[in-house]
Amino acid sequence: MVATISGKPYLGATLDPAEATREAMAVAKTGLLPVVEIFYSLQGEGQRTGQATVFVRFAGCNLACEFCDTDFRVKETYTVEALADEIRRIGGSCRWVCFTGGEPTLQDLQRLCDLLHASGYRLQIETNGIRPHPGWQLDHVTVSPKQPQGGRLHPWYEENASEFKYVVDDDADLARALEGVRTHGRMTFVQPNALNPAAVALCVDAVQTHPTLLRLSLQTHKFLQIR
Template structure:
């Protein structure tokens, strides 16, 4: 059984696949506690892999599923990935990278959180397609680029909940990218256009 926080169909709002129609399967629970996290970890519905497939089958035509959390690597396994592939989905995952993943996942977005949480283990990923760093203006993201060679590099301004501070961080993020043009700006476009 998997602890599923919610399942919904929307557009990917962040990173390399921004704007792409996607089914999101959000898993409950995380091994870290970041101050900006927007997931209610206490709420979940136990589901089997077959129940997850049944729940997302109405959106099969989009062909793209994003496993997120919380921290999905605490639950996602080979059996689930195989069933998602059999159902015709390209499988992406958003992870803090602290646990190993099934090798058959198609797209891995590593979002390191060691700047926000204590005692974060070293990355346990064999493959990284994308690095998405939450930019807080205090930590240099460049060290993550060296840990993920050939990955697509994204900087995303931290949503602090304060509009003035958010604007400052976005401006700092833009300046950083201008100085380090191998990074790309990732905005939380789903929040800008008010979709899930």
């Protein structure tokens, strides 16, 4: 299930990503949804920056990127109905929900999408884009490709993603972003990794050099010191 990276230590917050994913999928088999956390904040990245959003982080991932700073171990389990209720309780009049992870397409979220749409929410997903599109009705699909970490982008996303977001640390990451946007032609953001000043400068220069191809995304929630 999990593509590990040979020869590189895994530095992520989930100490054993394969075990965390096995646990998440075991929960899913019981009909419950394995969740890390639910919180209400502002979308900090990409095209939807600044919009109030309820985030649902699902447990488990199909990759184990060495730079991953996300803990995707199961912390809570919900029935679909209970999770929808909790989203409504936390979000109040907020109209956006973002499914993130880990990798949210590992879960069956069809019924949750139906319930939330019926309640008037718009739904975003943040995915690494490796698994086939799950077929749920989604309003905003954000792909953060992780090809160097062992995954091949599924072609559906090249035709249909709302936006691509490439995390950039160095020239090689930037080259992948440019290769990606020249291939799929979708709205594409370069996002400096962890506000590293050298990466910020690299991204700003790249957007100025390729103004019709790239946009800058900053992790504004980190500037604001909110989640």
